[in-house]
Amino acid sequence: MLDKIKDLLAEIESLKAANAQEIEELRIKYLSKKGAVTALMNDFRSVPAEQKKEVGMRINELKTRAQEKINELKAAFETDDATSDDIDITRTAYPVQLGTRHPLTIVKNEIIDIFSRLGFSLAEGPEVEDDWHVFSSMNFADDHPARDMQDTFFVEAHPDVILRTHTSSVQSRVMEKQQPPIRVICPGRVYRNEAISARAHCFFHQLEGLYVDKDVSFTDLKQVLLLFAKEMFGNDTKIRLRPSYFPFTEPSAEMDISCNICGGKGCSFCKNTGWVEILGCGMVDPAVLELNGIDSSVYKGYAFGLGIERITNLKYSVKDLRMFSENDLRFLREFESAN
Numbered sequence: 422m423l424d425k426i427k428d429l430l431a432e433i434e435s436l437k438a439a440n441a442q443e444i445e446e447l448r449i450k451y452l453s454k455k456g457a458v459t460a461l462m463n464d465f466r467s468v469p470a471e472q473k474k475e476v477g478m479r480i481n482e483l484k485t486r487a488q489e490k491i492n493e494l495k496a497a498f499e500t501d502d503a504t505s506d507d508i509d510i511t512r513t514a515y516p517v518q519l520g521t522r523h524p525l526t527i528v529k530n531e532i533i534d535i536f537s538r539l540g541f542s543l544a545e546g547p548e549v550e551d552d553w554h555v556f557s558s559m560n561f562a563d564d565h566p567a568r569d570m571q572d573t574f575f576v577e578a579h580p581d582v583i584l585r586t587h588t589s590s591v592q593s594r595v596m597e598k599q600q601p602p603i604r605v606i607c608p609g610r611v612y613r614n615e616a617i618s619a620r621a622h623c624f625f626h627q628l629e630g631l632y633v634d635k636d637v638s639f640t641d642l643k644q645v646l647l648l649f650a651k652e653m654f655g656n657d658t659k660i661r662l663r664p665s666y667f668p669f670t671e672p673s674a675e676m677d678i679s680c681n682i683c684g685g686k687g688c689s690f691c692k693n694t695g696w697v698e699i700l701g702c703g704m705v706d707p708a709v710l711e712l713n714g715i716d717s718s719v720y721k722g723y724a725f726g727l728g729i730e731r732i733t734n735l736k737y738s739v740k741d742l743r744m745f746s747e748n749d750l751r752f753l754r755e756f757e758s759a760n
């Protein structure tokens with residue numbers, strides 16, 4: 422009996438299997454009810470009493486070892502996927518839904534692309550700013566209403582630290598480091614202390630443009646903005662400039678484009694006027710050039726600032742500003758084809 426056990430142990434130690442089915446066959450051969458190890462246990466009854474202790478121990482060892490061996494074979498087989506014939510390489514892959522760019526990013530990139538072709542390069546500035554870059558260097562008088570607590574987010578412990586309310590602050594960031602010629606566009610997020618509704622949000626996105634050089638004229642500005650409008654909204658787009666006021670430009674204007682939703686005929690989006698406002702612009706006030714270290718007797722400049730949400734609303738007829746920050750996948754997936 423002890424010899425039988427020894428032989429069986431040697432046999433089990435040398436077991437090999439090529440796949441899951443062979444392992445199962447081995448398990449049945451040795452460990453099932455009719456298996457070789459089980460048969461030995463049945464023979465145990467006929468072992469003489471004085472050998473029972475020793476034989477019993479050996480049979481138990483054999484059984485444990487047989488189980489371990491089967492488990493080892495299984496483990497080796499499971500980690501070695503490449504040799505597995507359980508993998509069905511013909512099965513269809515799990516469908517993966519590709520992500521899409523955010524509509525504001527799509528539009529921002531399109532605007533950057535248009536101005537890059539005109540020789541503008543990218544500039545950036547911080548969202549957490551100081552009063553100087555957002556207001557003072559941009560020629561805001563000390564009592565200008567835009568400094569009011571209702572518009573601006575202040576950092577409580579540091580009254581000089583604010584969230585920028587417009588990307589015009591990047592004009593100052595660029596001019597303090599660089600002398601003309603300057604041709605930059607500055608896209609970025611801005612913050613205002615406004616109640617959130619379909620038409621207003623406490624954060625949104627702007628793109629600032631600044632051009633400073635010798636002999637820059639209002640005509641240059643108008644021509645560049647006309648080209649931008651046509652590239653962005655189609656060749657038939659018309660523009661009109663209305664006089665306006667900004668502390669950092671003189672003269673200042675607001676630009677409208679012919680409503681691209683009704684083609685200028687009048688609709689609810691353009692409030693039946695046929696025109697929609699898309700940006701503010703003007704000739705850089707000489708005081709701004711001086712405040713930022715540029716000689717205004719030599720250089721002139723123009724600037725413009727547009728809202729990226731506004732352009733996106735117009736291009737894709739998005740009526741509610743909140744859609745841009747709610748991350749509703751049903752909305753975002755509508756822009757798959759625009760990527």
Ligand code: DAH
Pocket residue numbers: 586587588589629630667669670700701702703724725726727
């Ligand atoms: N900073 C202005 C705003 O947030 C937009 C603007 C108007 C920017 C005129 C300009 C500009 O550069 O020339 O409403």
